[in-house]
Amino acid sequence: MSGTSPVLEVVDLVKHFEAGRRLTGGRGLVHAVDDVSFELRRGEILGLVGESGSGKSTVANCVLRLVEPTSGTIRLNGTDITHLSRRKMRPLRRELHMVFQDPYSSLNPRMTVGDIVGEPVRLHRIAKGRALDARVEQILDDVGLRAELRYRYPHELSGGQRQRVGLARSLILGPSVLIADEPVSALDVSVQASILNLLRDLQSTMGFSCLFITHDLATVEYLCDRVAVMYLGQLVEVSPRAELFRNAQHPYTQALLSAAVVPDPAVQRARRQVVLEGDIPSPLAPPSGCRFHTRCPLHDLSAPQSEEEVPELAEFSPGHLVACHLVKPGRPSPRLVEDAADIVSAKTA
Amino acid sequence: MAQPVLDVTDLSVRFDTDDGDVHAVDRMSFTLDAGEVLGIVGESGCGKSVTCMALVRLLPETARIDGAALFEGRDLLAMPPRELRRVRGRSISFVFQEPMTSLNPVFTVGHQIEEVLARHLRLSRGKARERALELLELVRIPAPARRLDEYPHQLSGGMRQRVVIAMALACDPKVLVADEPTTALDVTIQAGILDLMRDIRERLGTSIILITHNLGVVADIADRVLVMYAGRKAEEAPVADLFSHPQHPYTIGLLGAVPRPYEGDEARRRLQEIPGRVPSLRELPRACAFADRCSRADELSRTEIPELREVRPAHSVACFHPGPGAV
Amino acid sequence: MSAVDTVTLTSPRARRRRLLRKRFLRRPMAVAGLVVVLAFVVTAIFAPLLAPYSAGATDFNALLAHPSAKHLLGTDSLGRDVLSRIIWGARASMQAGFFSTVLAILVAVPIGMIGGYYRGWVDTVVARVTDVLLAFPFLILAVGFAAIFGASLLNATLALGIGAVPGLIRIARGETLALREEDYIPAAIANGAGDATIIFKHILPNMTSTLIVQATVTIPTAIVGEAVLSFLGLGVQPPTPSWGTMLQDAQSYLSTAPRLAIFPGLAIVLAALAFNVLGDGLRDILDPRTTR
Numbered sequence: 001m002s003g004t005s006p007v008l009e010v011v012d013l014v015k016h017f018e019a020g021r022r023l024t025g026g027r028g029l030v031h032a033v034d035d036v037s038f039e040l041r042r043g044e045i046l047g048l049v050g051e052s053g054s055g056k057s058t059v060a061n062c063v064l065r066l067v068e069p070t071s072g073t074i075r076l077n078g079t080d081i082t083h084l085s086r087r088k089m090r091p092l093r094r095e096l097h098m099v100f101q102d103p104y105s106s107l108n109p110r111m112t113v114g115d116i117v118g119e120p121v122r123l124h125r126i127a128k129g130r131a132l133d134a135r136v137e138q139i140l141d142d143v144g145l146r147a148e149l150r151y152r153y154p155h156e157l158s159g160g161q162r163q164r165v166g167l168a169r170s171l172i173l174g175p176s177v178l179i180a181d182e183p184v185s186a187l188d189v190s191v192q193a194s195i196l197n198l199l200r201d202l203q204s205t206m207g208f209s210c211l212f213i214t215h216d217l218a219t220v221e222y223l224c225d226r227v228a229v230m231y232l233g234q235l236v237e238v239s240p241r242a243e244l245f246r247n248a249q250h251p252y253t254q255a256l257l258s259a260a261v262v263p264d265p266a267v268q269r270a271r272r273q274v275v276l277e278g279d280i281p282s283p284l285a286p287p288s289g290c291r292f293h294t295r296c297p298l299h300d301l302s303a304p305q306s307e308e309e310v311p312e313l314a315e316f317s318p319g320h321l322v323a324c325h326l327v328k329p330g331r332p333s334p335r336l337v338e339d340a341a342d343i344v345s346a347k348t349a
Numbered sequence: 350m351a352q353p354v355l356d357v358t359d360l361s362v363r364f365d366t367d368d369g370d371v372h373a374v375d376r377m378s379f380t381l382d383a384g385e386v387l388g389i390v391g392e393s394g395c396g397k398s399v400t401c402m403a404l405v406r407l408l409p410e411t412a413r414i415d416g417a418a419l420f421e422g423r424d425l426l427a428m429p430p431r432e433l434r435r436v437r438g439r440s441i442s443f444v445f446q447e448p449m450t451s452l453n454p455v456f457t458v459g460h461q462i463e464e465v466l467a468r469h470l471r472l473s474r475g476k477a478r479e480r481a482l483e484l485l486e487l488v489r490i491p492a493p494a495r496r497l498d499e500y501p502h503q504l505s506g507g508m509r510q511r512v513v514i515a516m517a518l519a520c521d522p523k524v525l526v527a528d529e530p531t532t533a534l535d536v537t538i539q540a541g542i543l544d545l546m547r548d549i550r551e552r553l554g555t556s557i558i559l560i561t562h563n564l565g566v567v568a569d570i571a572d573r574v575l576v577m578y579a580g581r582k583a584e585e586a587p588v589a590d591l592f593s594h595p596q597h598p599y600t601i602g603l604l605g606a607v608p609r610p611y612e613g614d615e616a617r618r619r620l621q622e623i624p625g626r627v628p629s630l631r632e633l634p635r636a637c638a639f640a641d642r643c644s645r646a647d648e649l650s651r652t653e654i655p656e657l658r659e660v661r662p663a664h665s666v667a668c669f670h671p672g673p674g675a676v
Numbered sequence: 677m678s679a680v681d682t683v684t685l686t687s688p689r690a691r692r693r694r695l696l697r698k699r700f701l702r703r704p705m706a707v708a709g710l711v712v713v714l715a716f717v718v719t720a721i722f723a724p725l726l727a728p729y730s731a732g733a734t735d736f737n738a739l740l741a742h743p744s745a746k747h748l749l750g751t752d753s754l755g756r757d758v759l760s761r762i763i764w765g766a767r768a769s770m771q772a773g774f775f776s777t778v779l780a781i782l783v784a785v786p787i788g789m790i791g792g793y794y795r796g797w798v799d800t801v802v803a804r805v806t807d808v809l810l811a812f813p814f815l816i817l818a819v820g821f822a823a824i825f826g827a828s829l830l831n832a833t834l835a836l837g838i839g840a841v842p843g844l845i846r847i848a849r850g851e852t853l854a855l856r857e858e859d860y861i862p863a864a865i866a867n868g869a870g871d872a873t874i875i876f877k878h879i880l881p882n883m884t885s886t887l888i889v890q891a892t893v894t895i896p897t898a899i900v901g902e903a904v905l906s907f908l909g910l911g912v913q914p915p916t917p918s919w920g921t922m923l924q925d926a927q928s929y930l931s932t933a934p935r936l937a938i939f940p941g942l943a944i945v946l947a948a949l950a951f952n953v954l955g956d957g958l959r960d961i962l963d964p965r966t967t968r
Contacts (some may be wrong), residue, residue: 051535106859193606193620261565
């Protein structure tokens, strides 16, 4: 399943936005992404998890070159695409595409479904006329839409159908990388299920790698092979899926796991919950050192180092990386509650 | 048995549009007891928000409301507007989904809370400010004294939602209706708000109606749950029984469609999909509204409307083929 | 059965046109506006057939005559039939109205779109250009053109067109700014679309409703503008009829024959009002949020 060379490599990615002018003069700098490095392997689904301000969507936009990275390197199938010109980037866009969160604004209301889905094929001059139609019909069938919907306009379709159209558009050229930015968050529960199932099926038949961006851990557990957790522009933990849910190391990850509600009252009410104090700090003024230290329940144990030094994303166990001063292989792990299982469920307690 | 705080009988809401009527709610009946948290669950268009807004007539002009809603013995739907205005915000208050649009951006937080107090309780400026401070402490906002003079845009989403809750609690209401209060908030912030609501219920004894599409939230704080589909009540049960023994195929479908975290390999089992789409609300089907999508549908469900029946203790369902576990 | 499940034989474009027609017919004011607008347009085009007399025909036996069977709206100081002159005058007004607006759109929309799409220094240039243009009200431009090129309907039309450009630049720029935030724009970029494709295929078509509405309310301004310019002698030159020149002629007779000013004045008001009302109605029905 995992090939030797990664299909997407992101190295030391940094993106700072200039915020509006402040009345006191001088501009603010939004530290959207700071030194993020990860790789996406062939055929895998990597979940990128974070809350507002984590920078996960910005990472996606940088990879797609929708915004220019401030610094860092992005490699697609070995090719450095970080600073490629528009023209040079075009042919490579066949390999890389994205599904968006909002089913309403991601489709041009003035184009029919057939036009929308066929646009990549037309723009890359791969097929025309009858051949183009055939490809459009095929991909519509693959995503579970009837062929006659080609003649419809987006506003005539439901949210779920629109997301399917978005998927069809991104997959029609058979890219090697699909970035899915919260593709189901705006949909109803029952519709979410069908889109998630569809994504899983398509990924196994078409074999593309997927960077799945979300804030919902339950979806991550359902879909992803590996998980990367971001907080305020930085990666705090990267781990294979089962390991993350069983043995999360970073206090933020543990808090996140604790905060996710479980649709089962017996379990949910028996859990010991960790409620973080305060708000997520603004990316305009991220805390010094470990950005999580202002909300970390274990702050006393890690001070003063956590206030001054940025923790490195270091290997805790094979494949499991953590950025925390309290986490060292061989040392007892930081725990927000006595029993790790309590964060997740009371079943094993 | 203490009298329920809210007793709604056969509430129906119809919208008068030019393309015909839209039947948003069809004969909803439910009760709300003192100090309980009632969760109303359903997907978009099921009528859950419309039901609650109809109670205090927060709906547009084109809405036609039928039925009765007894609040402390008086029918809200028959009340003259002046009396209703005294109920709104004071005895029954609302918290909506989007904290940014619930607060007026040009007034300070303190001013907005004090406005509620002045209107309903006629408190003097000094007393109002004191009470506003108390309320901000009640909702556990850090540095409350400073917040009073801040504007909404200076607060984060979670903080704003707490302010909105503070405003809703200003006059010590009997009923707090929270319409998707955490949907727009981050996961870790959501946990805090749910915790706060639990606290409010315990300390103040406020009854809470929690409208949501999120089954996890319901599992967290609801006492009883009401599942709505296409404007009708599909199922009603104590929360534990709803999750352990769902009766209506729609409820079973919903529970199967939600990814369940932390169940190891179980978490990866294929999600259940509900085929088909929600029926149009332009015509009230003279049959079970879910029949088109239901694997258990038969002649009976396609020709008659199922009425609510109690099939387990305190657990009723509107279905001809409930179960498993029906008595 | 939901709309999507039934197989329809009509194309989606035809369906949308039907829907718009239905909505339009529900608005009597807009319908009235359209009828009056069409009436003026038809009058302008078929003036030779509709006018009882030719534009310059004088009748010295009936100077300043009151309305009668022979001259339905009376005659002016030279014996010319007022009704015919109003009909002929519609030509100048409609020409000025339509052509100046078309000119303004052709100039303003590309400029506004480029500024709104590229932002940065390009946008700054566009903003300054707009500011400069705003500093020249159409009146001053018309005086300038008249001084350099001589007064004529064409020059008046040009002046009116240029006068309308800054407002349209602002609108085009605003729409572009809003539309480029829609997710289908990055989707198009991910498809490999270049800037030209995005601007012309994705942004412009989504602006057409706004532009149509804006055009419909720019035209009445131009109509009134033409009347003003002709009144001042900067537009249509006598003896060619124009509602503005008719007003100019009527000045000397305001106390004795106010009808000479009232009739052309009414024509101006009616034409402008009809376009405005039509524009309002169009704005309403084209808004995607409208439910009826």
